[in-house]
Amino acid sequence: MEAGRPPLHLVIVGGGTAGWMAANLFAAAWPRNRVRITLVESPDIGIIGVGEGSTPLLRKFFADLGIEERDWMPRCNATYKLNIRFRGWSGKPGCASYSHPFPTQLDVHTSRAFYVNCLTRRLGLDVETSPDLFNLNAVLAAARKGPHAAENFPFTVQYGYHFDSGLLGAFLRERACGNGVVHEQALVERVERAENGDLRALHTRCGRVVAGDFFVDCTGFASLLAQQALGVGFRPFAENLFNDRAVVMPTPHAEPFRPETRAVALSAGWCWHIPLTSRMGNGYVYSSSYLGPDAAETELRRQLGMLESEVPVRHLAMRVGQVERHWSHNCLALGLSGGFIEPLEATALHLVQVGIESFISHFDQGGFSADRREAYNQFMSNWFERVRDYIVAHYRMNTRGDTEYWRVNASNDRLSDALRQLLAVWFQRGDLAAELERQKAGTHFGVMSWHCLLAGYGSFPELAPNQPGSHKGDRYHELGLQDFLRRCAMNFKPLEECLPTAVTATDVA
Numbered sequence: 001m002e003a004g005r006p007p008l009h010l011v012i013v014g015g016g017t018a019g020w021m022a023a024n025l026f027a028a029a030w031p032r033n034r035v036r037i038t039l040v041e042s043p044d045i046g047i048i049g050v051g052e053g054s055t056p057l058l059r060k061f062f063a064d065l066g067i068e069e070r071d072w073m074p075r076c077n078a079t080y081k082l083n084i085r086f087r088g089w090s091g092k093p094g095c096a097s098y099s100h101p102f103p104t105q106l107d108v109h110t111s112r113a114f115y116v117n118c119l120t121r122r123l124g125l126d127v128e129t130s131p132d133l134f135n136l137n138a139v140l141a142a143a144r145k146g147p148h149a150a151e152n153f154p155f156t157v158q159y160g161y162h163f164d165s166g167l168l169g170a171f172l173r174e175r176a177c178g179n180g181v182v183h184e185q186a187l188v189e190r191v192e193r194a195e196n197g198d199l200r201a202l203h204t205r206c207g208r209v210v211a212g213d214f215f216v217d218c219t220g221f222a223s224l225l226a227q228q229a230l231g232v233g234f235r236p237f238a239e240n241l242f243n244d245r246a247v248v249m250p251t252p253h254a255e256p257f258r259p260e261t262r263a264v265a266l267s268a269g270w271c272w273h274i275p276l277t278s279r280m281g282n283g284y285v286y287s288s289s290y291l292g293p294d295a296a297e298t299e300l301r302r303q304l305g306m307l308e309s310e311v312p313v314r315h316l317a318m319r320v321g322q323v324e325r326h327w328s329h330n331c332l333a334l335g336l337s338g339g340f341i342e343p344l345e346a347t348a349l350h351l352v353q354v355g356i357e358s359f360i361s362h363f364d365q366g367g368f369s370a371d372r373r374e375a376y377n378q379f380m381s382n383w384f385e386r387v388r389d390y391i392v393a394h395y396r397m398n399t400r401g402d403t404e405y406w407r408v409n410a411s412n413d414r415l416s417d418a419l420r421q422l423l424a425v426w427f428q429r430g431d432l433a434a435e436l437e438r439q440k441a442g443t444h445f446g447v448m449s450w451h452c453l454l455a456g457y458g459s460f461p462e463l464a465p466n467q468p469g470s471h472k473g474d475r476y477h478e479l480g481l482q483d484f485l486r487r488c489a490m491n492f493k494p495l496e497e498c499l500p501t502a503v504t505a506t507d508v509a
């Protein structure tokens with residue numbers, strides 16, 4: 001910062017998870033004499049209040065802020081997430097369910113065998129290809145183990161979290177305000193622009209004017225600054241992601257829970273089951289072109305065994321797609337205001353974090369230059385598209401065929417070139433890793449994720465006739481991976497022993 005120059009005023013609008021994540025990371029990145037941060041939110045509008053599953057990237061978020069699990073997890077009723085279990089997405093025999101695990105350091109001992117077996121199976125030979133058999137996290141989740149091993153076990157596993165998004169927002173708000181972020185509770189009614197088109201100030205219902213140098217739009221689907229005030233266009237993904245509604249209902253725990261999200265295919269979408277320490281979070285994500293809200297609610301209640309229950313549900317509309325420019329003029333669109341790829345694989349907060357981190361790094365390198373803005377927009381747009389492709393593949397590869405929704409999804413050919421090419425490589429028995437490398441797409445969902453999806457669905461050609469009936473050429477059996485993973489799992493503690501408990505005054509003393 002130049003000497004004597006006043007600090008830049010950065011104004012965040014929106015106090016959902018996106019707004020408070022941004023406030024915390026910005027406050028940690030820049031000293032107050034360089035960047036002054038105000039967050040304006042309307043208590044009348046409220047937050048979306050869903051979004052209870054994360055990827056492992058959220059661990060970095062807390063680590064970067066110096067926040068320990070025991071500080072935040074008990075306050076947010078948080079649990080660990082080792083994988084997502086997909087159930088009912090494929091009609092192929094033996095594919096009723098599969099695990100999409102987060103990676104572990106141990107994968108180096110099992111992933112090669114998984115890839116080789118998948119190739120062998122793509123050639124028509126009968127070998128083991130269930131992702132559950134090759135991945136430690138799947139084994140741990142099935143055994144209700146947590147992600148922490150004994151000290152003398154030298155491998156770590158990746159994991160994410162499940163949490164109450166309302167409580168997480170409150171925790172992050174407290175933290176940000178403690179680090180100098182100014183919190184204004186007010187409804188923004190009008191956005192004032194300067195002659196050059198930039199945003200200049202916010203006018204609130206109570207008559208306050210909040211001027212700023214840079215604005216971050218975290219106003220959720222309203223996208224008050226980016227889409228409404230600046231007129232940034234929105235590119236819907238509706239042609240290959242049909243889901244546009246959700247119905248949400250919490251339930252008490254019915255049984256001991258596993259450290260995993262369950263994603264269960266229903267008649268016109270899918271239902272999530274997310275274990276918090278206090279309850280289960282559940283929701284049915286569906287397409288309103290194929291199912292009405294009442295029918296969706298009934299189907300969700302039936303799925304939960306709560307048909308007769310009076311527990312109220314919440315109905316939500318979702319806008320799936322992304323803005324044409326995530327950074328336009330002096331405004332960054334973050335969170336739902338910048339785009340959303342539906343909740344399958346729980347990528348929204350991951351994208352928020354990637355967006356914040358990337359903005360900090362672009363800003364530090366070049367401030368508000370047009371070059372930086374363009375580079376950022378290219379980067380974010382690419383992230384959204386690559387994540388979208390992976391999500392689309394879940395629908396495109398389904399073999400359920402029991403409803404119109406699933407049949408139309410299975411025959412949908414409006415795929416990106418990148419996705420089309422990946423699927424072609426798989427079915428032509430090519431090298432998926434090399435194709436991902438060529439597309440530079442491995443950082444979004446890597447080769448392991450793609451193998452889990454395609455093998456988990458049983459997306460293979462017919463078996464060759466007259467198989468020898470031995471395990472010859474089956475790396476799973478030849479390497480004794482079942483026993484290897486079973487013994488690795490013995491080093492991990494039961495889930496309950498891993499979950500941190502709140503720090504008490506006695507602990508501190």
Ligand SMILES: Cc1cc2nc3c(=O)[nH]c(=O)nc-3n(C[C@H](O)[C@H](O)[C@H](O)COP(=O)(O)OP(=O)(O)OC[C@H]3O[C@@H](n4cnc5c(N)ncnc54)[C@H](O)[C@@H]3O)c2cc1C
Nearest residue numbers: 014015016018042047048051053188219220335336348349
């Ligand atoms: C059904 C569903 C399931 C999801 N599941 C997951 C998941 O498992 N994992 C995941 O990572 N993400 C998930 N998401 C996405 C996740 O919920 C959001 O990314 C996350 O909550 C961030 O939301 P947000 O902060 O962008 O918006 P919101 O939470 O909607 O917050 C918007 C904020 O803007 C403020 N605001 C709006 N207009 C004004 C105004 N005029 N003046 C002042 N303030 C204003 C509101 O008061 C509020 O504070 C899910 C989303 C949906 C719809």
